[in-house]
Amino acid sequence: MVVYAGQGDPEKTLALLWRVPVDEGARTAPGPKPGLTVDAIVDAAIAVADAGTMDGLSMRAVGERLGRTAMSLYTYVPSKRELVDLMYDQAHAETPAEHDLSGGWRAAAESWAHGLRALYLRHPWLLQVSHARPVLGPHEQGVLEAVLRILDAAGLEPVAVRPAVGSLFSLVRGSAQAAAEARSAAGTTGTPDREWWTLRAGLLHRLVPDFADRFPLSARLSAQAPPSAGPEPRWEREAREAFTGGLAILLDGIESRTRPPGGSGTVIL
Amino acid sequence: MVVYAGQGDPEKTLALLWRVPVDEGARTAPGPKPGLTVDAIVDAAIAVADAGTMDGLSMRAVGERLGRTAMSLYTYVPSKRELVDLMYDQAHAETPAEHDLSGGWRAAAESWAHGLRALYLRHPWLLQVSHARPVLGPHEQGVLEAVLRILDAAGLEPVAVRPAVGSLFSLVRGSAQAAAEARSAAGTTGTPDREWWTLRAGLLHRLVPDFADRFPLSARLSAQAPPSAGPEPRWEREAREAFTGGLAILLDGIESRTRPPGGSGTVIL
DNA sequence: AGAAATAGCTTATGCCATAAAGAGATGAGA
DNA sequence: TCTCATCTCTTTATGGCATAAGCTATTTCT
Incomplete structure (x- = not known):
């Protein structure tokens, strides 16, 4: 709920x-x-x-x-x-309010996003609180202000600020939700993750034999998943990689809407 | 919950x-x-x-x-x-399974995203069901397959497919959640939306007089919001514009990871 | 006709938020 | 010093929830 x-x-x-x-x-x-x-x-x-x-x-x-x-x-x-x-x-309040901009706005944005994602993973119940309403309190406001500072430093054009902020929050929340679910699935069933997945895949294959015919691209996508390597559970790694990948895509889009650096130092908002 | x-x-x-x-x-x-x-x-x-x-x-x-x-x-x-x-x-099952690719993958992606968002707004309770677990049933699978078809047609490079899909879902869900909240806030309080916002703003201003000093960029962002025009509630329009804007940003990022059109017709996954 | 299986009922258990009302502690004013 | 208003915290009660357990009535097969 x-x-x-x-x-x-x-x-x-x-x-x-x-x-x-x-x-x-x-x-x-x-x-x-x-x-x-x-x-x-x-x-x-x-x-x-x-x-x-x-x-x-x-x-x-x-x-x-x-x-x-x-x-x-x-x-x-x-x-x-x-x-x-x-x-x-x-x-x-746990997430840092300041982000070092000396390495460029992009690094700062990544730091912000990863920090927020880590917060959601430390407190997965945060994802069960609907984020769909404006500002509440000082600390949430601080997180918003932090990302605004970063986008300000990037020189993002004003009309793109709201969409960019919304997309960044959505991406972080969505990704954290996927990762949190991976953990909770592993924790609840006791099966260490790989088995959980193979159980579902086996069931699906038995109950829906024509799956690969009906959903060829989905079938190929799940078949193409790389094998689990190292101590980190596969699901968790996939979730993290999907996040960094998605973030890179989004930041590319944001970058294309920024003024080139070295321009006037005008505040954009 | x-x-x-x-x-x-x-x-x-x-x-x-x-x-x-x-x-x-x-x-x-x-x-x-x-x-x-x-x-x-x-x-x-x-x-x-x-x-x-x-x-x-x-x-x-x-x-x-x-x-x-x-x-x-x-x-x-x-x-x-x-x-x-x-x-x-x-x-x-309500959302279309096929998307016309004759207008280009980008138009199809927009159609997919807007269709899914409309579904969420028709059934806002969908947003209260955690999306953080792999595929469930045939119709949800169909939605995934549809977006995979579109990205396939776009020639998106394979490693970017998962991140792109995840980002698209996150964006749609996040945006729909914001819009759904705007509606429910308007519906619950009876205040037609503008009043709801001014009520909060006034309260905040009274209770936290130094708000603009502590959060200058946030303050400017909310001050900069355009006045409500037309019959559509302001919140709803803002949510929609943030969505189309965010989608454009994301699709730009995706586009930069596609092979140029006219290449070989190889399936990418 | 009788046996077996099953749909849908009633009842009971143990949660939950919170309304209502009372017990006891404490400090201000007489 | 005494009184009493005020405050914290408790007990109890109300009405909600999912669902376990057992029952009744219906249907089909033997």
Whole structure:
């Protein structure tokens, strides 16, 4: 199931995301001191999600990790939706905000993309949070700002900026999703990856004998896959190679829309 | 929540997907005649998902649409997971399998991409089914085969085929997700789109006064957005333009990896 | 007619988010 | 010092979900 982000009360969500300080009149209020913080809850929730998939993320599970009941979390977070938003943004804090442009914009773009992909692979549940809505919090915004800086340095023509950004995000997410699935398939079934694939291929061949006739190009494509070599699982390597290849294709397209370097240093946006 | 596909018993799933005829010895079995078919259930489930999001897809809801209880569906489908797989594949039957190559591979690729994107927008729940696993059923396979035919005609060099296919799928899915979100945001809040955005922008400006200082390029990017013109919502148009732009960038990159036309007619894969 | 097999029903289990209401702690003002 | 409003956290309840288990009624074969 996809968790759709940004569905809660927008004001509360934004205030939490940007950690807008609560009205300080309530500072010396009576009552017990809060035993938890939003950050502690978010960290616990991330730990729970990291340990399984998004399905395992229940308020109960998060509460248990903190030695509380599920309900106690609602004191800090209006609902699970807001919590997911907070988790999503917090995870993006892990990725570097600055990218070295001294090696050229292209190297920086590759670094950005690989860094983001690595983040998604460290926290695959991020891919289960729909990315299909505008900015949420400061850290996600930082990732966007980082890629904008790179494209700015590249001198990309203004009308191409939005499409380029969207394509880069889509590519990174799509590739990470494929790689994450490869891992989870290997992990779930216990079969170390090659067997998983041969199992499917064998089944398909038995159940659909005319597959190669109906889908000749697909059949050739899967037959053409190189044998697994080295310790890295085959699926994972294929996913990574498809990513670097796709990234190269996309960056070529972007490059053709940049002003030649050495021009005026005008900011393009 | 994301529904991860392909998690059930692989043999049963594949047999259902490819509608492998059941062992015909069981044809004249005793017992009441089946009152439903797998196809009827899949169609009903698609209708339920179309009417809401994936969250509204419960076995109960599907059963009710067919005048049955939730449990009766389990006679035909092993679990909800298999049902989701079947829905996913069935929906892909809507997209054309053949693409006219007489206008050149590039026009065909655009037609393929726009057709797939339109499918995702007709059935936004498709985007909530993780695409991160290899081929499932015949119709999804047909979509893959179609794009392979196009890239084959383009004379794309073999090593670039996988990356290109992956990038194209990622781009289409990513763009469709953005557009689907734009629609659902407009639909959910009732605000016709422009207001939704200005609400967020205003909130952000109030809660985070230093936004433009911290994220100058992001701020400029959103300020630079052209005003809404015509009946089409602004978000939707932006999403579409980002898509066509991204597609153009990607196809440029692909084109640079093709053999010049007029070469030998060798199949490349 | 009787036996066997099967579709679809009811019921039960154990999850889930979260509403509602209460218990206990704490600090401010009297 | 006492009182009470306020706050955290708990317990309990509600209504949802997938699906396991067992039942009933129907159909066909012997």
